[in-house]
Amino acid sequence: MSLHFHKLGFLSAPALFIAALLIPAPSFTQEPTIIPGKGPAYTTPPTDEPNYPLMGEFAGQIQVQGEKKKKQTVALQIRPVAGDQFHAMAFYGALPGEPKHQSEEMRLIGLRAKDSLVLSGGPWAIFVDPKGCNLVSSSGKLLGRLKRVHRVSPTLGAKAPEGATVLFDGTGVDHFVGAEMTEDGLLKEGALISPMFQDFDLHVEFRLPYMPQAEGQQRGNSGLYLQSRYECQVLDSFGTEKMFNGLGALYRMKAPAVNMAFPPLVWQTYDIHFTAPRWASDGKKIRNARVTSWVNGVKVQDDVELPSKTGAGKAEEPTLSPINIQDHGDPVRFRNIWIVDRGITTADFPVIASKKQRQEAAKLEWNEKPAPEQAAEEPAEESAAKETAEKAAAAEKADAPEKAETPEKKDDAESTPAAEKNADEKPAAKEEAPAEEKAEPQQN
Numbered sequence: 147m148s149l150h151f152h153k154l155g156f157l158s159a160p161a162l163f164i165a166a167l168l169i170p171a172p173s174f175t176q177e178p179t180i181i182p183g184k185g186p187a188y189t190t191p192p193t194d195e196p197n198y199p200l201m202g203e204f205a206g207q208i209q210v211q212g213e214k215k216k217k218q219t220v221a222l223q224i225r226p227v228a229g230d231q232f233h234a235m236a237f238y239g240a241l242p243g244e245p246k247h248q249s250e251e252m253r254l255i256g257l258r259a260k261d262s263l264v265l266s267g268g269p270w271a272i273f274v275d276p277k278g279c280n281l282v283s284s285s286g287k288l289l290g291r292l293k294r295v296h297r298v299s300p301t302l303g304a305k306a307p308e309g310a311t312v313l314f315d316g317t318g319v320d321h322f323v324g325a326e327m328t329e330d331g332l333l334k335e336g337a338l339i340s341p342m343f344q345d346f347d348l349h350v351e352f353r354l355p356y357m358p359q360a361e362g363q364q365r366g367n368s369g370l371y372l373q374s375r376y377e378c379q380v381l382d383s384f385g386t387e388k389m390f391n392g393l394g395a396l397y398r399m400k401a402p403a404v405n406m407a408f409p410p411l412v413w414q415t416y417d418i419h420f421t422a423p424r425w426a427s428d429g430k431k432i433r434n435a436r437v438t439s440w441v442n443g444v445k446v447q448d449d450v451e452l453p454s455k456t457g458a459g460k461a462e463e464p465t466l467s468p469i470n471i472q473d474h475g476d477p478v479r480f481r482n483i484w485i486v487d488r489g490i491t492t493a494d495f496p497v498i499a500s501k502k503q504r505q506e507a508a509k510l511e512w513n514e515k516p517a518p519e520q521a522a523e524e525p526a527e528e529s530a531a532k533e534t535a536e537k538a539a540a541a542e543k544a545d546a547p548e549k550a551e552t553p554e555k556k557d558d559a560e561s562t563p564a565a566e567k568n569a570d571e572k573p574a575a576k577e578e579a580p581a582e583e584k585a586e587p588q589q590n
Contacts, residue, residue, distance in 0.1 A: 179477055185359030189477050191411055197226035197358055199276040200263050201385075202409055203241055203297065208281050208290030211269070219246065222272070222279060222292055224265070225385030225409075226358040230258040234265050234272075235385055241295070243406050243444040253387065297408060299415040299442040303507030304349060304499040306484035309491035313339055314483040323468070333480040335368045336473025342373075342466040347486040347495040348418045351507075353479045354382045354410040366410055368478040369397060371470035372420050375459040376452050378439055380416070380478060383407045394446035396437065397457040402446035413481075413507065414442050417496035423452075425464040440496050482507075 178186035192198050203223050210216040221241040224234045233255060239248040254272065256265035265272040270281045270289060279292040306312050313321040316331035325337035332353075354366035366382030376396065383392030384407040394402030408414050417440040424433040435452040438445065455462055471480065486493050499507070 179355075181357075181360075181475060184357060184364050184476075186357070187360075187477050188356040188411065189353075189479065192356070195356075195358070196261070197230065197232070197258060198356060199261075200224060200232070200258065200274055201226050201356075203295045204274075204279050204292035205241060205295050206278075206290055206292035208270075208292075211283055211289065217290070220281065220290075220292060221247075221295075223385040224256075224263070224274060227361065228359050232256040232258065232263055232265065233385060235387065236268050236272075241297070242404050243442065251387065296412075297442070298504055298508055299408075299413075300498050300504070301349065301415045301417055301440070301443050301496045302351065302413055302499055303482065303503035304415075304497040305503065306349070307486065307493035307495075307497055309493065310484050310486045311341065312484045313341075314481065316481060328479065331481075333471070333483070335471060335476070335478045335480070337471045338374075339469040339471070339485075342468050343485060343487050343489075344422045344466060345488040346420055347488065347493070348372075348416075348420065348469070349482070349484050349497065350416045350418075350480060351413050351482040352380060352416065353413050353481075354380070355477045356410040357382065357476065363391065363474075365476075366478060367472075367474035367476050369470075369472035369474070370416060370418065371459055371472060372418065372435075372437070373422065373460075374467035374470045375455040375462060376420075376435060376437065377456045377459055377472070378416065378418055378437070378447075380472070381407075382410050384409050394439065394441040396447060396450060396452070399452065399456045400447065400450055402441065403448070404444060404446060406441040406444045406446055408442060413510075416441060417443075419495060422466075423462065429464060431462065443496070443498075481510075 176188075176190045178188045178192065181187050186195075188195070188198075201224055203221070205219065205221040207217045208220050210218050219239055221237045221239070222234055223241070224232055227233055233253065236252040236254055237247060238250060240246040252268045254265040254267040256263050256272075256274070261275065263274040265274060265279075270283055273280045273282065276294075278294055281289045281292065283289055311321075314333050316327075319325035319327060319333070319337070321340050322333075323338040323340050326334045328334060348370070350370060352368070357365045360366075363381065366380075368380040369377040370380065371377050379391055379393060379395040379397045381389075381391070381393045381395075383389045383405055386392065386405065386407075388401060388405045389395070390401045391397055392402060392405055393407040394405070419438040421436045423431050423435045426432050436449055437447055437452060438449050439447040460467055486495065
C-alpha cells in the first residue's frame with residue numbers, strides 16, 4: 147500500500163489507515179453525567195450498561211450465497227440507540243476510509259436480548275456477541291463470522307513539527323481563555339485559543355462521550371470554529387449514513403466526503419489546513435477562506451471554498467478572531483493540540499505518527515496521564531566508573547601526537563537531521579500493511 151503526497155497533504159486518503167490495533171481495557175470507570183433531554187453521557191467505558199459491549203466495528207469474509215467456493219468481505223458498524231435497540235451499517239469490501247471500501251451501504255436494525263443482539267434488514271440475519279458477528283442465510287446456514295476490529299488513526303499521537311506551537315499537552319491551559327482541565331489532564335469543551343492565526347495547520351485529538359439515548363446533533367456534539375467563524379463539525383455520527391452535519395462536515399455548508407467517525411470513547415484525530423480570506427483596504431473581501439481537513443487520517447474536505455461564515459459563526463471581517471472549541475453541552479475531551487502558523491513556517495501536513503507514537507497514544511486511551519520522558523538514572527557505582535574512564539580517555543588523548551583533522555563522511559542516516567528522518571520514515575500505514583490487511587476477512 148502506498149501513500150501519495152503533495153505539499154498540502156495526502157491525495158489518496160484511504161491509504162492512511164491502520165487497523166486491528168487492540169485498545170487496552172479501562173482500569174476504572176466513572177458515573178455518567180445525566181444531561182436533560184439527552185440521557186446519560188459516559189466519559190469512560192461503562193461496566194453496567196449492557197449495550198456498550200456490543201457497539202463497534204467488525205469485518206470478515208462470508209460465503210457468497212449460491213456459490214460454494216466464492217467469498218466476499220463484509221464490514222459492519224453497530225451503534226446503540228434508545229432502549230435496547232440498535233442501528234447498524236453494513237458495507238462490502240471494507241470499512242469506510244479503507245482502500246477496498248465500496249460505497250454501497252445497507253442500514254440494519256436490531257434488538258438486544260440478554261448478552262446478544264440480532265440484526266436484520268440485509269440479505270442475512272446477523273447474530274452479534276461482544277467478540278464478533280455470525281451471518282446466517284435465510285435457510286439457517288452459517289455463512290461466516292466477522293471479528294471485532296479496533297482502528298487507530300495514523301495521526302494519533304503525532305508530535306508537533308519543528309516551528310509549531312504546542313497549544314495543549316496536558317500540563318496547563320496557558321494558551322487558552324476560559325479553559326478548564328479534567329483531573330486527568332484533558333481539556334474540556336468550551337475554550338478559546340488565545341493566540342490568533344491567519345493561515346495555519348491545526349492538529350487536534352478528541353474523544354466523544356458515549357450517549358446511547360441521544361440522537362442527531364444531541365449526541366457528542368462540539369466543533370472547531372476556525373477564527374470563530376467557520377465550524378469543522380465534531381459529532382458522534384458513528385454507525386450512521388453519511389450525515390450532512392456529521393463529523394467532518396463544514397457545518398450547514400458541506401457534508402464530509404466519507405463518514406470517518408470511530409465509536410465514542412476512543413481517541414480520534416482532526417487535522418485542518420486553513421487559509422484565511424483576504425481583504426482590500428476598504429474592507430471588501432477579495433478572496434474567500436479555504437479548508438482542507440482530515441478525520442482519523444482520511445481526507446473529508448478537499449480545498450473547499452467558504453463564501454461566508456458557517457452556522458453560528460461570527461460575521462466575516464478583516465480582523466482576526468480566536469479558534470473556538472465549542473461547548474454544545476456534551477462532555478467532549480481534547481488533548482495533543484498543536485498548530486503550525488504558516489505565516490512563519492511550513493511543515494509537511496498532516497503529520498503521520500510513528501508506530502511507537504500511536505501505540506503510546508493508545509495506551510493513554512482511558513485518561514491515563516502521559517509519563518514524562520526522563521533519562522534513566524545510572525547507579526552510583528556505574529556513574530563513578532564512567533566518570534573515571536572518561537577522565538583517563540581525555541588524558542590519553544592529550545598525550546597523543548596531534549593529527550590533521552580529516553572530516554570523515556558520515557553515512558546518510560547519521561547525517562540526516564532528526565526532522566528529516568521523520569519525514570523520510572515510511573508511513574505507518576505502509577509499515578503495518580499486514581496488520582491493516584488483518585482488518586479484512588479472517589485477518590483481524
